[in-house]
Amino acid sequence: MAEARLPEKGLSYYRQIRNIVLGSITGLAFLVAVTPLLAIIYVAYDRGKEALSLSFVTTMPSGFPVGIEGGILNGIAGSLILIVLASLLSVPVGVWAGLYLWDQSHTRLAGVTRLLSDLLLGVPSVIWGVVGFYVFSTNTGWGLHWGFSGLAAGLTLGFIMIPIVTRVTEQALRDVPRSYIEGALALGATRFQVMRDLAIPAAITGIGTGILLGVLNVLGQTAPLVFTNYYNTGIPHSLVGSNGSVGDLAMQIFIYIHEPSKALHVKAMAAALVLTVIVLLLDMGIRLLSWGSRKYARKG
Amino acid sequence: MEQSAPMSGNLKIETKGFSAFYGKTQALRNVNFSVPEKKITAMIGPSGCGKSTFLRSLNRMNDFIPGFRMEGSALLDGEEIYGAAVNPVLLRQRVGMVFQKPNPFQMSIFENVAYGLRIQGVKSSSLVSDIVEKSLRAAALWDEVKDRLKGSAFALSGGQQQRLCIARALAVEPEVILLDEPASALDPISTARIEELMQDLKDRYTIAIVTHNMQQAARVSDYTAFFLDGTLVEVGETTKIFTNPDDSRTEDYITGRFG
Numbered sequence: 001m002a003e004a005r006l007p008e009k010g011l012s013y014y015r016q017i018r019n020i021v022l023g024s025i026t027g028l029a030f031l032v033a034v035t036p037l038l039a040i041i042y043v044a045y046d047r048g049k050e051a052l053s054l055s056f057v058t059t060m061p062s063g064f065p066v067g068i069e070g071g072i073l074n075g076i077a078g079s080l081i082l083i084v085l086a087s088l089l090s091v092p093v094g095v096w097a098g099l100y101l102w103d104q105s106h107t108r109l110a111g112v113t114r115l116l117s118d119l120l121l122g123v124p125s126v127i128w129g130v131v132g133f134y135v136f137s138t139n140t141g142w143g144l145h146w147g148f149s150g151l152a153a154g155l156t157l158g159f160i161m162i163p164i165v166t167r168v169t170e171q172a173l174r175d176v177p178r179s180y181i182e183g184a185l186a187l188g189a190t191r192f193q194v195m196r197d198l199a200i201p202a203a204i205t206g207i208g209t210g211i212l213l214g215v216l217n218v219l220g221q222t223a224p225l226v227f228t229n230y231y232n233t234g235i236p237h238s239l240v241g242s243n244g245s246v247g248d249l250a251m252q253i254f255i256y257i258h259e260p261s262k263a264l265h266v267k268a269m270a271a272a273l274v275l276t277v278i279v280l281l282l283d284m285g286i287r288l289l290s291w292g293s294r295k296y297a298r299k300g
Numbered sequence: 301m302e303q304s305a306p307m308s309g310n311l312k313i314e315t316k317g318f319s320a321f322y323g324k325t326q327a328l329r330n331v332n333f334s335v336p337e338k339k340i341t342a343m344i345g346p347s348g349c350g351k352s353t354f355l356r357s358l359n360r361m362n363d364f365i366p367g368f369r370m371e372g373s374a375l376l377d378g379e380e381i382y383g384a385a386v387n388p389v390l391l392r393q394r395v396g397m398v399f400q401k402p403n404p405f406q407m408s409i410f411e412n413v414a415y416g417l418r419i420q421g422v423k424s425s426s427l428v429s430d431i432v433e434k435s436l437r438a439a440a441l442w443d444e445v446k447d448r449l450k451g452s453a454f455a456l457s458g459g460q461q462q463r464l465c466i467a468r469a470l471a472v473e474p475e476v477i478l479l480d481e482p483a484s485a486l487d488p489i490s491t492a493r494i495e496e497l498m499q500d501l502k503d504r505y506t507i508a509i510v511t512h513n514m515q516q517a518a519r520v521s522d523y524t525a526f527f528l529d530g531t532l533v534e535v536g537e538t539t540k541i542f543t544n545p546d547d548s549r550t551e552d553y554i555t556g557r558f559g
């Protein structure tokens with residue numbers, strides 16, 4: 001057989017070392033990414049395992065102090081209500097704003113809107129909380145006087161979500177190749193038709209991811225809830241006014257951990273595990289959805 | 301001032317003193333140009349000389365580029381393309397375009413061709429199917445895709461994708477088809493098919509094509525225009541431009557002395 005080898009040793013030595021170094025860096029990056037996730041799951045599981053059972057997620061808290069017995073259904077249901085309320089406000093507004101910024105990207109008004117939206121993105125959630133308190137919850141002075149309530153908290157969280165959804169929607173639309181848009185315009189499509197038939201379907205995964213990012217953010221918030229909803233161990237009578245507040249998983253963890261009760265600490269960690277699993281499931285759900293929508297997707 | 305050579309037949313498109321600007325940069329200077337009806341007109345010239353700008357001015361695709369501005373006059377059947385009463389959406393239905401890189405939509409093969417009809421509100425599904433078939437046949441693609449019309453357009457080869465884009469443009473029955481280097485991303489066999497296709501189409505459509513490929517211009521076109529640095533240097537019958545051009549710069553370019 002003909003010998004057509006690369007130069008011996010020197011180069012291959014260098015290559016071997018380079019491969020080892022690059023390989024280790026990649027491995028390290030993987031570890032850095034995976035360790036915190038495993039740590040969260042492990043710590044939450046180890047500290048909360050005594051409380052884990054199916055009834056933990058299907059029953060309301062009871063006993064004294066409340067929560068010593070029973071589960072966290074109030075928190076799960078409440079978080080769900082808050083997500084729905086926040087999304088009802090932020091998805092239409094945020095997606096519309098993102099579409100507007102993309103379509104009118106070069107106008108001055110769009111520039112100002114984009115700047116303001118990005119500023120809002122940086123406002124700490126505690127500030128949203130106190131503003132939400134004065135606008136929605138307080139019963140003195142001007143405001144909507146809704147009390148500590150699910151609606152007050154849901155809308156406050158919705159306002160936190162709007163700039164997230166806006167930003168990600170605009171970015172997802174910008175990622176749609178220009179040539180693709182031009183193809184439709186050249187056929188005599190209107191801007192609206194291009195948006196409806198091409199831009200949005202091509203960007204839908206990105207937009208969905210944006211909404212999910214917003215939802216995940218909302219799931220983890222406690223500061224705004226402290227001022228607009230606080231927490232409810234029972235079933236709310238309505239979403240506004242007295243006894244209008246809802247349960248919430250993040251608040252539940254926060255409150256249980258502050259109680260001088262070992263049993264509640266265990267419940268808090270079990271609740272933390274449930275919250276983590278919900279987040280992971282949501283994340284996987286959107287990935288599956290986007291995978292399903294790739295039927296006609298571009299190669300590569 | 302350059303003057304366009306007299307051309308036989310009807311003039312489908314005519315520009316007079318047409319200039320174009322991107323912000324402060326001038327991309328076209330005072331172009332006087334005619335595209336004869338039901339003929340193939342090729343535009344050649346070195347990169348950046350304004351061929352695409354000119355082509356895209358004819359169906360107002362440049363309207364979407366911030367800072368774009370034109371001066372002078374461009375006429376389609378004697379009507380001002382940039383006239384106040386002109387609806388650019390309707391104009392683009394009359395003046396179709398095929399781009400350098402095939403850009404099929406993220407839809408099935410059938411829906412790609414049907415899209416132009418759908419946006420015009422054509423509801424009858426038998427009419428849509430008929431036109432889709434007719435357009436795919438006209439684009440010499442029917443036999444290759446007739447068994448997988450519901451399949452993704454992205455599964456086609458580059459050459460097939462480009463013919464799909466041509467079929468898509470044909471489906472709305474334009475009067476003019478503008479092609480901006482339609483074969484530059486394709487292999488020689490696909491290129492030959494596109495060239496054949498253009499010959500078939502010119503009985504019914506007015507065709508203007510930008511190309512970097514001199515042989516291609518010589519092979520397919522009836523008229524050839526040479527652009528340089530935003531100006532139209534010379535335009536005339538293709539045989540004349542390639543054998544006996546009036547302007548020495550044209551000769552330099554086609555003999556490969558620059559560009």
Ligand SMILES: Nc1ncnc2c1ncn2[C@@H]1O[C@H](COP(=O)(O)OP(=O)(O)OP(=O)(O)O)[C@@H](O)[C@H]1O
Pocket residue numbers: 322325326327345346347348349350351352353354365
């Ligand atoms: N969107 C744009 N914004 C600003 N300048 C542009 C834009 N498009 C083109 N130009 C400029 O206008 C001039 C003409 O460009 P054009 O694309 O029309 O040339 P072309 O002849 O098609 O070149 P090529 O053969 O490389 O496609 C160039 O100087 C180019 O830099």
Ligand SMILES: [Mg+2]
Pocket residue numbers: 351352353480
């Ligand atoms: Mg070009």
